[in-house]
Amino acid sequence: MDITEIFYEVISITALSFRVTGIAIASAALLAIPLGSLLGLFDFRGKRVLVTLINTLMGLPPVVVGLILYLTLSRSGALGPLDLLYTPMAMIMAQFIMAIPIIMGLSYSAISAVPQRLVERTISLGATRNQLVIVIIREARVGILASIVAAFGGAISEVGAIMLVGGNIRYFTRALTTAIVLYTNMGEFGMAIALGLILLSTSFVINLFLTYLQMKDQGTRGPKLPKGVD
């Protein structure tokens, strides 16, 4: 491979990784944040079971998601006719499925942590139901953003599921993580390390941006140990 080809391939791999993860996380957030918020805002029968299920799914092994999605998208599977196996869309679907419980579970926790007395103060101020929901979600915004950061971090560094359903096809479904596995197996450690550094640095920049949004106008949160106390 000459240098132009390597450059082109690296750009293609990096772009695909961030396009797939970006679309998966954005669409998962659109669905999971409202669902997690509803879960936090309302009590209903079976809520405890649902929360337990979501917490369990937060630790869903990616390779199992990949296997189930593979079987669903394969020719004999339920979604076989859509012909999505070994496409970027299949990779997006895998990451979307894995991100949903993470964003939903952490958004639910963030909403649940909003103090009841703040809810009551908002009601007392004469808020309508919709205004109350907006206030609560805004209060939980740091936790909700944290759920996106966590889901993004998990998805961009995931390899098992996208390998199974994407197939690691050059210039088409080869992502940073699957390429690292491939080049390591081929003994091309230089390329593998270079891609690893790209993955780390670009993830860092994106997380830096998300963390900036998270901490904007409020500094660092949480308990602090007093200074000068042994």
Add this chain to the structure above:
Amino acid sequence: MLRLRDVCKSFGTREILRGISLEAEGGRISCIIGPNGSGKTTILRIADLLEAPDAGEIAFNGDDVLALGPEERIEYRRRMAMVFQQPALYDLSVYDNVAIGLRIRGIDKVVAGKRVEEALKAVNLYDLRSARAHSLSGGEAQRLCLAGAMVVEPEGLLLDEPTANLDPANTIIVEEIIREYASVKKGIVVFTTHNMFEAKRLADRILFLMEGRAIEEGDAAKVLNNPKEDMTARFLKGEMVFG
């Protein structure tokens, strides 16, 4: 006028309020005094429709508040303002914590801005308007909540131990704001306290409450200077009156 009649409330098997009646009129300061756990806060919460009474009536300017529909209840709450004993602050700036009540009411931003600034100046928090509300001290937080209630220019003010977290200087500021609201704006004020000195300084009428029962009710000077009931007299003397 805010009128509560024969209000009862229980939480499980525990009776919190046993037939409480209260009349609070504009321009006069009504005080609910009693020891901790006597049901003072619950009365305010019921008056603000945060709790539903098990029995009894609430009337505001002659209207049956408990019969109001969902939207009318919101309107009623917008005419009242409550300050909670534990300050509840939004994770926003000091300014935004005061402005939120006006935003909920859809008040024009420019008008709201002026009112917020005035309210912050009144409670001596104007210089901290850009600070995060969560960085305030307990006393500042309490004053911020009072500013948030005053800024909406309510017809009635429900204050749950409004000076409990304040030092003497801040207590004077808050008491002056309450007094002015009643005398100048002719607003209804109902406040709770277990501090008889504060009751003496502020109240026009007093309801003395003990274990959810109204022990004595009437003109503040009479109740405080010549209590009819032995229990009131003992409480005012600082004696233990439980049980």
